Amino acid sequence: xxxxxxxxIEEELKKSSKEIFKPRPKDxxxxxxxxxxxxxPDNLAEPTDVDES
Amino acid sequence: MQLSHSRTLTKYDELRKQARQLASxxxxxxxxxxxxxxxxxxxxxxxxxTLQKQDIRKVDWDWCFAPKFCIRYPKAxxxxxWHGNSLCSLTLGRPTYKGTEMRLDFIEKFTENPVFSGDMFxxxxxxxxxxxxxxxAKQLRIMNPENDKLIKYYSSYNGFSYQxxxxxxxxxxxxxx
Numbered sequence: 652x653x654x655x656x657x658x659x660i661e662e663e664l665k666k667s668s669k670e671i672f673k674p675r676p677k678d679x680x681x682x683x684x685x686x687x688x689x690x691x692p693d694n695l696a697e698p699t700d701v702d703e704s
Numbered sequence: 705m706q707l708s709h710s711r712t713l714t715k716y717d718e719l720r721k722q723a724r725q726l727a728s729x730x731x732x733x734x735x736x737x738x739x740x741x742x743x744x745x746x747x748x749x750x751x752x753x754t755l756q757k758q759d760i761r762k763v764d765w766d767w768c769f770a771p772k773f774c775i776r777y778p779k780a781x782x783x784x785x786w787h788g789n790s791l792c793s794l795t796l797g798r799p800t801y802k803g804t805e806m807r808l809d810f811i812e813k814f815t816e817n818p819v820f821s822g823d824m825f826x827x828x829x830x831x832x833x834x835x836x837x838x839x840x841a842k843q844l845r846i847m848n849p850e851n852d853k854l855i856k857y858y859s860s861y862n863g864f865s866y867q868x869x870x871x872x873x874x875x876x877x878x879x880x881x
Contacts, residue, residue: 652838657726660837664730667833667881671826671862672732679857683822687762690810691848691874 712778716839720781723835730830735820740786741831744770744794748784751791755814765812767794779803781835785827787817795828797847799836805843805878806836825854829862833881846877 652660675683724741731739742748744767752767773796774780780798784791792815797808813824829844836844846864849855855877858864864877 652722657722660834661726661729663837664726664830664834668730668732668830671829672735672823673861675822675857675861679853680822682851682853682857683825684818686813686825686851686854687760688765688810688812689825689828689846689849689851689854690808691850 709778713775716779719838720835723781723838724783724831726834726838727827727831730834731827735823735827738787739792739820739827741827742784742786744774744782744784744796748791748794751789752794752814755791761812763812765810767796767812770794770796773798779839781806781832783828783831785824787815787820790815790817792817792820793824793828795831797832799839799841800845803839804841805845806832806839806841806881807845807847807876808832809847836881842880843878844881848874849877 720743724743728736728739728741749768749770755761756766770782774782777798780796783793783795785793785795793811793813795808795811797806797810799806808828811825811828813821815821815824829846833844836842845867846858849858855866858877859866863879865879867876867878869875
């Protein structure tokens, strides 16, 4: 990737970061602090391949 | 290992490093330069083996599988997040078969530090978005989300939409990147 392309991605990520890390409702913040995992390990044990859209 | 597979591993290793650096640069000020983003390397697996013995884990997932997964899927993306010498989280995923979507398959959080405990999923989202952009994927998918409250939150506030399970494939949250 060119430095310009990387710079563009970084700018886009900073916008996403603002969105993702904006102040959250209290109940959601508590849920995020409490929850220890997201997703499911079965994804890796039996990953879908060609059939996935 | 075939030469082409080895070359793909090397090429994507470089892209993974770029993505982690991009994600690190994009973190908000309360996390930037405080947390370090690395691969699921020997250091991460060594820390995990200590944490694995603790009873507080909600899942019984052996992360030592991660290096094998990354060899099987040379375009996969692995992430460990650190606060100094403390392992905060591990994440693993891979692009879809066509490479047009980046899948975030699984995150496990180990930290209870109140300053950033609630941010671990967000850090993984930024890192996976970074990697997805670097490899030219158009969408980011969170596979098999199981927390209804968080599904509603990500759907309402972070640009994700919910896709029900279809044709035996798992359900997921998806957004354009």
